[in-house]
Amino acid sequence: MALGNIVSEVFDTAREMLKPEGEEREAPFGDAITILKADHREVEALFESILEEKNLTLRGQRENIAKVLAALTLHAKIEESLLYPAVYGKTKRDTDERLKVLEAYEEHASMKDLIRKIGRADARDESLKAKVQVLSELTKHHVTEEEHEFFREAREVLGEKRLIAIGEEIRKIKARAQKRADPKSKALAARKKPSKSSSRSTIKTKK
Numbered sequence: 001m002a003l004g005n006i007v008s009e010v011f012d013t014a015r016e017m018l019k020p021e022g023e024e025r026e027a028p029f030g031d032a033i034t035i036l037k038a039d040h041r042e043v044e045a046l047f048e049s050i051l052e053e054k055n056l057t058l059r060g061q062r063e064n065i066a067k068v069l070a071a072l073t074l075h076a077k078i079e080e081s082l083l084y085p086a087v088y089g090k091t092k093r094d095t096d097e098r099l100k101v102l103e104a105y106e107e108h109a110s111m112k113d114l115i116r117k118i119g120r121a122d123a124r125d126e127s128l129k130a131k132v133q134v135l136s137e138l139t140k141h142h143v144t145e146e147e148h149e150f151f152r153e154a155r156e157v158l159g160e161k162r163l164i165a166i167g168e169e170i171r172k173i174k175a176r177a178q179k180r181a182d183p184k185s186k187a188l189a190a191r192k193k194p195s196k197s198s199s200r201s202t203i204k205t206k207k
C-alpha cells in the first residue's frame, strides 16, 4: 500500500489516534468551552511535536501533520456550525462583540486555506515545514484570541445552560466522527509497513 494512502487513512482516523492507548475515546465532559479548550491543547502538542521534536521520523512527522490537519478541520467545523452562530445571534451589528465573531470566522478562513495547501503538498516539498510553521503561528494567535476574549464573551452572552447544551452537541459530532473513523483505524493497525519505494507521497485531506 502506498504511503500516501496510509497517510490519507491516518487523516481519517486522526481523532482516534490522538488519544493515548487505552484512554476513554470520548470528548471530555463539560460545557462547549471546556471541550474546545481541550482541543486547543491537543493541537498545540501536535504542532510542538512536528516542529520541535528532533527524533521524530519522517513518517512520524507526516502522520502528525495529517493528525493536526484533521484535528483543526473538525474543530473549525464544530465552532462554525455551533458556537459562532450562537454568539453571532446574540450580538448586534457594528458592535465590538459582533466584530470578534466575524474576526474568528476570518481567522478560520485563513487557517483553512493553509490547511488545504498543506493537504495538497507533496510530502517531500521543501516548503512543507514552513507552511506548517505558519499554520502553527496562525493557530496560536487564534487560540489566544479565543481563550482571552471570544470564549469570555460567549460565556457572557450564552450563559452556562446554553454552553452545556452546545457541549452535548459537540460530543455527538465527535462521537459520530469517531464511529466513522473506527473501522479504518482497525484496518490501518492491521496493515504492514509500506515498502521504501512508496515513500513519495502527498498528504491528503478531506474536502
Ligand SMILES: [Fe+2]
Binding pocket: 076, 079, 104, 108, 142, 146
Ligand atoms: Fe477557532
